Amino acid sequence: MNVKICGMTSLEMTRGVIACNPDHIGFVFAKSRRQVSPDTVQSILNQLENEQVHIPHTVGVFANADTESLKPVMKSCTVQALQFHANEQLDICGWVKENSNMDVWLTLPISNVGKIDFEDELNHQFERLAKAAPYIDLLLLDTHDPVQGGGSGKVFQWDVIPFYQSRAQQLGMPLYVAGGLNPGNIGSLLSGYELDGVDVSSGVETDGIKDMSKVDTFIGRVRQHVHTRTSLPLS
Numbered sequence: 001m002n003v004k005i006c007g008m009t010s011l012e013m014t015r016g017v018i019a020c021n022p023d024h025i026g027f028v029f030a031k032s033r034r035q036v037s038p039d040t041v042q043s044i045l046n047q048l049e050n051e052q053v054h055i056p057h058t059v060g061v062f063a064n065a066d067t068e069s070l071k072p073v074m075k076s077c078t079v080q081a082l083q084f085h086a087n088e089q090l091d092i093c094g095w096v097k098e099n100s101n102m103d104v105w106l107t108l109p110i111s112n113v114g115k116i117d118f119e120d121e122l123n124h125q126f127e128r129l130a131k132a133a134p135y136i137d138l139l140l141l142d143t144h145d146p147v148q149g150g151g152s153g154k155v156f157q158w159d160v161i162p163f164y165q166s167r168a169q170q171l172g173m174p175l176y177v178a179g180g181l182n183p184g185n186i187g188s189l190l191s192g193y194e195l196d197g198v199d200v201s202s203g204v205e206t207d208g209i210k211d212m213s214k215v216d217t218f219i220g221r222v223r224q225h226v227h228t229r230t231s232l233p234l235s
């Protein structure tokens, strides 16, 4: 069971989050109040390397990305995975693999729709990603957010998770869950579902800034639910 803490915006915040021992940290390149530039991220990573801090697997987060928007990150930043939200065109997954050695994480947006619509949505999503599947390393479920594509702090109806788990397993892809997680609801998510990983941003913040006490409690609760699966895409 892996845990990603997303939305680092400063050196001090990144240092504090890393001290809580997450498996992945995320930097948001999408338009968001958490948006950071590739140069800022690289300067944070360089400084931590100079301090000999052990840096976890790093993920860059995009929404509605096109290849032009990826180029500055691929050129000047050493994040190890790119996470795509709200991408209409999935050719971008193959393009990343042809042009870098970065992992590709694809987010599937979950709307809180009724059961019949949900089955249509599920089929549509997996038909759409079939062609790009060879280039995708990991699937992430997040609450559909029509405005910025993710990071809304809202929970989706978790009872759809097993349907996505079985499709992800058929494709041999790990499945992570995000969307409105926090120290108060993570225990109930993990008691109900055996996941490969979880991802959080808003729920470990106070007044829009990462709150190390919440980060530490969240990660501690995830660690209580450690499973034995080990073959996950940590570079």
Ligand SMILES: O=C(O)c1ccccc1N[C@@H]1O[C@H](COP(=O)(O)O)[C@@H](O)[C@H]1O
Binding pocket: 006, 007, 026, 028, 030, 031, 032, 033, 034, 035, 061, 062, 063, 085, 140, 142, 148, 149, 150, 151, 152, 153, 154, 178, 179, 180, 181, 199, 200, 201, 202, 203
């Ligand atoms: O965090 C953001 O600002 C963001 C912006 C645009 C797309 C994705 C974003 N973050 C990702 O959203 C999910 C859920 O976050 P939350 O815990 O509900 O706030 C997570 O995967 C973040 O990486």
